[in-house]
Amino acid sequence: MLSIKNLHASIGDKEILKGINLEVKAGEVHAIMGPNGAGKSTLASIVAGNENYDVTSGEIILDGEDLSELAPEERAHKGVFLSFQYPVEIPGVSVTNFIRTAINETRKANGQDEMPANEMLKVIREKSELLEIDRKFLSRSLNEGFSGGEKKRNEIFQMAMLEPKIAILDETDSGLDIDALRIVANGVNKLKSDKNAVVVITHYQRLLDYIVPDYVHVLLNGKIVKSGDASLALELEEKGYDWIKQEQEA
Amino acid sequence: MSKYTEDDLKIELETKEYEYGFYTELEADTFPIGLNEDIVRAISLRKEEPQWMTDWRIEAFRAWQEMTEPEWANVHYAKPDFQAISYYSAPKAVDPNKTLDDVDPELLEMYKKLGISVDEQKMMNNVAMDIVVDSVSVATTFKKTLGEKGIIFMSISEAIKEHPELVRKYLGTVVPQKDNFYAALNSAVFSDGSFCYIPKGVRCPMELSTYFRINQAGTGQFERTLLVADAGSYVSYLEGCTAPSRDENQLHAAVVELIALEDAEIKYSTVQNWYPGNKEGKGGVYNFVTKRGICENNAKISWTQVETGSAVTWKYPSVILKGDNSVGEFYSIAVTNNFQQADTGTKMIHLGKNTKSTIISKGISAGRSQNSYRGLVQISPRAENARNFSQCDSLLMGNNCGAHTFPYIESKNPSAKIEHEATTSKIGEDQVFYCNQRGIPTEKAIALIVNGFSKDVLNKLPMEFAVEAQKLLEISLEGSVG
Numbered sequence: 001m002l003s004i005k006n007l008h009a010s011i012g013d014k015e016i017l018k019g020i021n022l023e024v025k026a027g028e029v030h031a032i033m034g035p036n037g038a039g040k041s042t043l044a045s046i047v048a049g050n051e052n053y054d055v056t057s058g059e060i061i062l063d064g065e066d067l068s069e070l071a072p073e074e075r076a077h078k079g080v081f082l083s084f085q086y087p088v089e090i091p092g093v094s095v096t097n098f099i100r101t102a103i104n105e106t107r108k109a110n111g112q113d114e115m116p117a118n119e120m121l122k123v124i125r126e127k128s129e130l131l132e133i134d135r136k137f138l139s140r141s142l143n144e145g146f147s148g149g150e151k152k153r154n155e156i157f158q159m160a161m162l163e164p165k166i167a168i169l170d171e172t173d174s175g176l177d178i179d180a181l182r183i184v185a186n187g188v189n190k191l192k193s194d195k196n197a198v199v200v201i202t203h204y205q206r207l208l209d210y211i212v213p214d215y216v217h218v219l220l221n222g223k224i225v226k227s228g229d230a231s232l233a234l235e236l237e238e239k240g241y242d243w244i245k246q247e248q249e250a
Numbered sequence: 251m252s253k254y255t256e257d258d259l260k261i262e263l264e265t266k267e268y269e270y271g272f273y274t275e276l277e278a279d280t281f282p283i284g285l286n287e288d289i290v291r292a293i294s295l296r297k298e299e300p301q302w303m304t305d306w307r308i309e310a311f312r313a314w315q316e317m318t319e320p321e322w323a324n325v326h327y328a329k330p331d332f333q334a335i336s337y338y339s340a341p342k343a344v345d346p347n348k349t350l351d352d353v354d355p356e357l358l359e360m361y362k363k364l365g366i367s368v369d370e371q372k373m374m375n376n377v378a379m380d381i382v383v384d385s386v387s388v389a390t391t392f393k394k395t396l397g398e399k400g401i402i403f404m405s406i407s408e409a410i411k412e413h414p415e416l417v418r419k420y421l422g423t424v425v426p427q428k429d430n431f432y433a434a435l436n437s438a439v440f441s442d443g444s445f446c447y448i449p450k451g452v453r454c455p456m457e458l459s460t461y462f463r464i465n466q467a468g469t470g471q472f473e474r475t476l477l478v479a480d481a482g483s484y485v486s487y488l489e490g491c492t493a494p495s496r497d498e499n500q501l502h503a504a505v506v507e508l509i510a511l512e513d514a515e516i517k518y519s520t521v522q523n524w525y526p527g528n529k530e531g532k533g534g535v536y537n538f539v540t541k542r543g544i545c546e547n548n549a550k551i552s553w554t555q556v557e558t559g560s561a562v563t564w565k566y567p568s569v570i571l572k573g574d575n576s577v578g579e580f581y582s583i584a585v586t587n588n589f590q591q592a593d594t595g596t597k598m599i600h601l602g603k604n605t606k607s608t609i610i611s612k613g614i615s616a617g618r619s620q621n622s623y624r625g626l627v628q629i630s631p632r633a634e635n636a637r638n639f640s641q642c643d644s645l646l647m648g649n650n651c652g653a654h655t656f657p658y659i660e661s662k663n664p665s666a667k668i669e670h671e672a673t674t675s676k677i678g679e680d681q682v683f684y685c686n687q688r689g690i691p692t693e694k695a696i697a698l699i700v701n702g703f704s705k706d707v708l709n710k711l712p713m714e715f716a717v718e719a720q721k722l723l724e725i726s727l728e729g730s731v732g
Binding site: 049077088102162 | 678679680681683684685686687688689690691692694698699701702703704705706
């Protein structure tokens with residue numbers, strides 16, 4: 001489904017990604033772990049099409065199509081979703097209005113008619129129940145005055161509404177207390193199918209107790225230096241990253 | 251006119267030829283350029299006005315001659331040459347050979363985006379209507395409904411003839427002839443405008459909008475509006491149109507006076523979308539407007555405005571809170587793009603006890619434009635327990651525009667409570683990227699953010715207007731990112 005080949009990217013003179021290779025197949029969950037500054041969030045931003053970074057070489061391919069030349073919204077229309085680490089506030093625009101606009105713009109781009117209002121309401125109700133979101137929450141301004149947990153839950157709510165092919169969750173666990181973490185993780189698990197895939201970016205094992213990955217990758221200094229199954233995450237939890245660094249240097 | 255014969259026509263043409271040296275019928279209804287007392291008299295004569303009206307105009311003209319153009323506003327432009335303007339032009343006749351195909355396709359495209367009906371498009375471009383009967387009957391139905399309630403709603407020229415006692419009693423009572431340079435000019439030469447009177451205790455059963463729009467074509471550059479809401483009455487009045495109008499007149503100096511008698515309420519909403527000039531800042535309308543209302547006891551006046559057009563805007567819809575417990579409100583969205591300049595805001599003059607005012611101003615600047623809020627809150631010594639709340643928010647797009655806030659507060663009563671909040675923000679790249687990531691293209695994202703920013707004011711507009719205004723904001727800011 002998603003295939004990243006030898007991806008190099010920099011911001012200004014600084015090279016941040018130094019040849020990333022990653023294959024994600026439909027139905028899989030991948031976790032990308034690594035210390036601060038390793039390039040995890042950069043990778044997520046670049047896949048989503050953030051133009052602040054220069055992609056110097058490499059390819060990002062979704063279902064056989066190279067995304068490199070596509071604008072962020074075009075990637076979204078093709079099924080790329082990024083759950084932001086720091087979701088932005090848009091004052092005066094309600095959660096409902098925002099998601100309605102997002103869905104209808106996506107449908108328009110894909111040659112479909114707008115979603116009828118009653119269907120929209122029905123889907124919103126279903127998905128908000130899935131994530132245990134209070135109805136009042138939906139009429140508040142997007143992310144304005146939201147707690148950390150509310151912001152992340154809102155991100156996953158949008159993911160549930162948009163039903164992407166590939167969802168990248170950038171530190172969705174940060175700022176969540178244990179109850180919120182469970183709700184968010186349950187939501188993600190329920191949305192998982194054999195037709196989509198999830199890439200989870202995290203520092204900690206904690207989230208992976210709930211969203212169990214098929215593969216775990218360690219990103220260090222702009223490269224994936226080690227890959228394994230879920231047990232690798234446990235090993236990292238126990239031993240930290242230093243032993244991998246030493247392995248690299250050896 | 252029923253006995254108008256060919257001979258009369260011949261005489262008229264000869265006279266005109268003599269007077270002004272014009273031959274064609276079309277040109278015969280336009281005065282030569284320049285302004286002097288004779289021109290003012292000629293306007294009054296042409297409009298068949300009574301003597302008191304002529305005298306009133308002359309008085310205004312003499313005052314105007316002694317005045318100088320104000321320069322305190324934060325706008326820069328080449329001053330109009332007042333002797334290079336023609337001060338009277340009869341409304342253009344419908345051209346029977348013209349069709350919508352003759353209209354600028356760019357303009358038609360904009361109409362389409364705004365959802366302006368074909369009939370209205372024709373109206374605004376002096377194209378003959380196919381379904382004339384329809385629009386006439388709509389107007390007639392309105393007239394009948396209003397007439398049953400005793401509501402007077404007509405052009406001010408008609409009102410001067412048909413209801414001289416009302417016009418004479420109220421004209422110039424809120425905006426005196428000598429109020430300011432442009433008001434004086436308007437008082438001397440006003441071409442036409444609207445008059446509205448709501449009798450005691452009557453609630454006007456409709457927004458005075460559709461009717462107005464249908465009858466709006468060709469109001470001219472010196473518009474005069476007088477609206478009187480008698481005791482206990484209510485009216486919601488909509489002025490202007492979201493459709494862009496390519497007016498050839500560069501200078502517009504309108505005056506609007508509102509009078510809300512005891513317990514009356516007036517809601518006055520404006521959408522202004524005159525030609526703002528091209529992307530290089532060439533051309534565009536100068537809009538120098540004086541709008542003011544007065545409230546008697548327990549009365550309320552709300553001004554709501556969406557200003558997206560004109561090259562230069564100078565406009566401060568104000569309320570004099572004369573009566574005790576009266577309420578004044580000002581809700582404004584002002585958008586400037588490219589090289590537009592706007593200096594707009596309000597004055598709330600608290601004279602009565604327990605008077606309240608609310609000001610919410612949203613300024614959006616893009617391109618190389620300059621957008622200023624200028625407001626005065628004045629509490630007189632007798633205005634016990636006066637309250638004011640002001641909020642001025644500015645939204646900037648890009649690095650070349652400016653937002654300025656000039657709030658003046660003068661309180662002469664220690665019991666007054668005045669609050670002022672102001673914010674300035676910029677549309678962030680991160681906000682746009684966030685929207686993009688959810689599948690929302692940049693132009694749409696900007697529109698969404700701007701509409702969110704303006705929501706408090708958009709909500710104050712009557713429903714039908716709000717939807718159009720929302721689209722208008724999007725169109726006004728098109729091409730401002732990238």
